[in-house]
Amino acid sequence: MNEQNNEIHFVVDSESVDNVGDADELDHELRYESVEPLDIEPSGNSSQEAFEATITAKPLMLIQRSHQHSKILPQVYNEIASKYSDYIDYGAVVPMPRMSPKQIKAYFNSIPDVSLKIADPESFARMDSFGKTLRDQRDDQPYVGPSTISNWDYLTKPLPNGPTKSWVSEVVSNQYESGATLILSPGLWLDPANSTGSLDSVREQAEWCREAVQDSDLFAVNLTLPSAWLSNPILLEKLLNVLLDLDESTFYIRVRWPLLANPYGQLLDTSILSGYIELASVLDENDKVLITANTGLTGWLLLGRGAHGLSTGLGTGERSFADTRVIKIKQKGPRPAPTPRVFESPLLHVIDKNTSDRIHALGNTGTCGCVFCTHQSSSTTAPFSKPNAGAHYLLETARLTAEVASADNRLDAVKSLVDDAVSLRLAVAKNVPLTGTNDPKHLSVWKNLLV
Numbered sequence: 001m002n003e004q005n006n007e008i009h010f011v012v013d014s015e016s017v018d019n020v021g022d023a024d025e026l027d028h029e030l031r032y033e034s035v036e037p038l039d040i041e042p043s044g045n046s047s048q049e050a051f052e053a054t055i056t057a058k059p060l061m062l063i064q065r066s067h068q069h070s071k072i073l074p075q076v077y078n079e080i081a082s083k084y085s086d087y088i089d090y091g092a093v094v095p096m097p098r099m100s101p102k103q104i105k106a107y108f109n110s111i112p113d114v115s116l117k118i119a120d121p122e123s124f125a126r127m128d129s130f131g132k133t134l135r136d137q138r139d140d141q142p143y144v145g146p147s148t149i150s151n152w153d154y155l156t157k158p159l160p161n162g163p164t165k166s167w168v169s170e171v172v173s174n175q176y177e178s179g180a181t182l183i184l185s186p187g188l189w190l191d192p193a194n195s196t197g198s199l200d201s202v203r204e205q206a207e208w209c210r211e212a213v214q215d216s217d218l219f220a221v222n223l224t225l226p227s228a229w230l231s232n233p234i235l236l237e238k239l240l241n242v243l244l245d246l247d248e249s250t251f252y253i254r255v256r257w258p259l260l261a262n263p264y265g266q267l268l269d270t271s272i273l274s275g276y277i278e279l280a281s282v283l284d285e286n287d288k289v290l291i292t293a294n295t296g297l298t299g300w301l302l303l304g305r306g307a308h309g310l311s312t313g314l315g316t317g318e319r320s321f322a323d324t325r326v327i328k329i330k331q332k333g334p335r336p337a338p339t340p341r342v343f344e345s346p347l348l349h350v351i352d353k354n355t356s357d358r359i360h361a362l363g364n365t366g367t368c369g370c371v372f373c374t375h376q377s378s379s380t381t382a383p384f385s386k387p388n389a390g391a392h393y394l395l396e397t398a399r400l401t402a403e404v405a406s407a408d409n410r411l412d413a414v415k416s417l418v419d420d421a422v423s424l425r426l427a428v429a430k431n432v433p434l435t436g437t438n439d440p441k442h443l444s445v446w447k448n449l450l451v
Ligand SMILES: [Zn+2]
Pocket: 368, 369, 370, 371, 372, 373, 374, 392
């Protein structure tokens, strides 16, 4: 948030914002300054040898560390480990250049039992890549701010002739030094206007990375794509040809989505979703592994069509990688508090807490008994806890992933859960109509895509 002549500027990632308090909340999540203290206590059984990081046949759920509320994440991992580790793999991702090396080490030390650790280089944030557009969409605030960028030469080092072998090697060594166990290639923005040149560069950088990594089984080719690469069939075919031709078998792909319809919304564009499905299914048929970065429940949907993994997090900036915009308003006096929102897993959607309570009162769904919801409801006077609500979302996403993983047919399992959500919505509509930001607009889109 910026204040200029009583005009307040907010950065949001959705078309609708029905409460200025919500905008304030989203804005915080997109900012680079870490507000978390460093003294996070290690959790879990650190006397045990951590499992060696591997990519197995189980679906992978990655949790991206957010700037706010991340102190609750060690407890989330413990809950996921005890309940769902027979069915899913899980791992941790930090936005490497948006943290200091000390912060990354402290965070990784706080989750000693999580073996798969990624320090995402986010090289797309370079000013000669996607950084200028990101800054323009964020009220002139850079994606990687001054408090951390000085630690990461690879983000600012001039590359007048494009990426070099030594630059790629530096990106890799920074990840190892941060404690990462799964290494990513730099992940520069793939310009569709220069599709052949961009893809040649992906291939070249993958080769340089292969020479720099210690274990080629723990290396993923990292791509950051404008959505045209998925929605345009010609670009998608070019992309797939290169991915199938590479020796590497693991791909970590982040796609820039259009503005979300709702806060905490899902991708609704069917041409992009169809491209995701084509990408996931073709890679799967060719024994390649697709991890969709920053996809949240949309990534969960794709598990039914051949994707291997998804990443999500506590905040909207971790659940999607969507365009942002700036809202400018004149406001005096204190801003309203954010709307308490909860993940209503039977609806596969985040809705406001009052509406959730009204649905539960109808008796169609049970109340969640997870440790985070139990804390949330144990006091009627305590303020709504956003960390507990976010932790519930992560635990439920792990449960939904485990349900798909344990089914004989993953697509049927996803379809069944989407059908149940559509039915629940219809069943409650007369008493609790779901409108505005409570409307799970993605359900009908998903249902059509799953036939
Ligand atoms: Zn819960």
